Amino acid sequence: MRKPTFAQEPIFAAVAVAVVLLLSGLIRPASAQEVLPSWNDTAAKTRIVEFVKATVTEGGDGYVAPYDRIAVFDNDGTLWSEQPIYFQFGFMLDRVKTLAPQHPEWKTEEPYKSILAGDPMGALKSGEKGMVDLAMKTHAGMTTDQFSKIVTDWFATAKHPKTGKPYDEMTFLPMRELLDYLRDNGFKTYIVSGGGVEFMRPMTEKMYGIPPEQVVGSTITTEYAIVGDVPVLRRLPKIDFVDDGKGKPSGINTFIGRKPIFVAGNSDGDYEMLRWVTAAKGPGFAMIVHHTDGAREVAYDRDSAIGKLDKALDEAKRRNWLVVDMKADWKKVFAFEN
């Protein structure tokens, strides 16, 4: 048997591997970075840090093995803004304008007529039936690859109606830091959103460091078909699953198959998910992002049509869920702030 070479000697191989990992940024020495720098030093930050520290402290009461460190985040209003309109609604409005030349009938049909007349709020009057039709007309009829490109192209050019910033800059910096912080401590981070899963997936890696397979969302039915000799998936105008409210625990169960130990949301649409996750045996942490900052973002809760936070806010007190006060607890809301 030959004597092992330098590279085969385990300890030297280990050093080499470690140096490569360090250089590539896969391992970040915890002491080299401030934790959650955009969070003020308030009780909210302390509670999060204490939970994470307990989770990784072997032998402690709060210890959770890395395998079980699953964290789920709502998206609209929790990771990115949702006011004055859901981003995906903005996408639909722009799609209607793009597709209008192929649909002369839209000039007289609601909700398209109002949208084309520059009155998106008027479009809402066509109710759930109109909104479902709008969603299907703008989200179905193409292949999955084509839709992914349409979404990517839209994010590259569209601007937020209030700030004028590209939508992918409208994420909450403290929440992105929280995602990083959890991952640095061995958590696997997921999005669990009422939004369309294929509307989010092209962007989540870039925006949040979350790969497509860790995005749970609403789905439409797809159909396998051969075009020429090439297999494709066609998006049918048929809602498959709505990942909102009571649907969120089902979505987590179907896509992930086990219970997270950390959950973040911001509205009553997250209520059942918050309840379900915190009902698990063992450690569990729930937080609600409370939109209290009318200056830097938008202040809303119990009476808002979008992102209504009422029942979940009451329950937060009773169940000891952390309510994050954006105004008091966050140094910055968006990265682009001075």
Next chain:
Amino acid sequence: MRKPTFAQEPIFAAVAVAVVLLLSGLIRPASAQEVLPSWNDTAAKTRIVEFVKATVTEGGDGYVAPYDRIAVFDNDGTLWSEQPIYFQFGFMLDRVKTLAPQHPEWKTEEPYKSILAGDPMGALKSGEKGMVDLAMKTHAGMTTDQFSKIVTDWFATAKHPKTGKPYDEMTFLPMRELLDYLRDNGFKTYIVSGGGVEFMRPMTEKMYGIPPEQVVGSTITTEYAIVGDVPVLRRLPKIDFVDDGKGKPSGINTFIGRKPIFVAGNSDGDYEMLRWVTAAKGPGFAMIVHHTDGAREVAYDRDSAIGKLDKALDEAKRRNWLVVDMKADWKKVFAFEN
């Protein structure tokens, strides 16, 4: 500023980390292990190894970034045996016997009457309607947590009807080695099976090193409910999604959200998945496990009621998919063989 301590000095911290990783087996020095030891040194093994080597060789034509190294495996007949009956069918038969005292009507109703009379093949005569009813009666009506326990308990005691071995020993050793080999080379491994996702998930980590969130399968509808003050998910007697045939590409798209670069199957139920994965741009590898070994397992293909392999076998030649000949290419089929 204080001088960094030993533990804070990056290179020493790196060594410590690397040693811990080595000790915990997370990093296996590639040179220390023979690759795919239960595979004979035939062309099949060579093709697999050459593909994987090309995938990890930076700068080469076949290089694929770790992020995109997704591999999907059918389960029945690809990772574990499927003859003479699907494991899940065996589970259903045992569930009927367990539940029979609560269902006196089953003594005269098919397919239950035949099952209770020890004639499971007779039960098949009740056709698809009977089989769906059987699946729903045995898989629904409980919470997800309860079902998980029922499955785990069944695997702990049930025996394979032909070998008498526990079902979890009926996995193909060369395929488990292939899963390990791919993961050692940065692949993320998934199951994409026609079987029920919640029938597989309690076992896949132990059997294959695949966590629940990397199992794609058929699903039934679940419903959020509060029992006492505790939220649960109830399994309803309603099929949600069938992850077989044309459903498999849709299942991959819904659960994973991007195209794998490696796919393994064994029957015509995998045909569309094989086509879809290999139609992606860039490198892609498809393989079929061909059941040619009547001595160590079961020999079957074109005429089999279970795991029929006909169209996909013809297409394999045309499309250069690797057909693995179990008899010729595998040294061992099961780990328990002498």
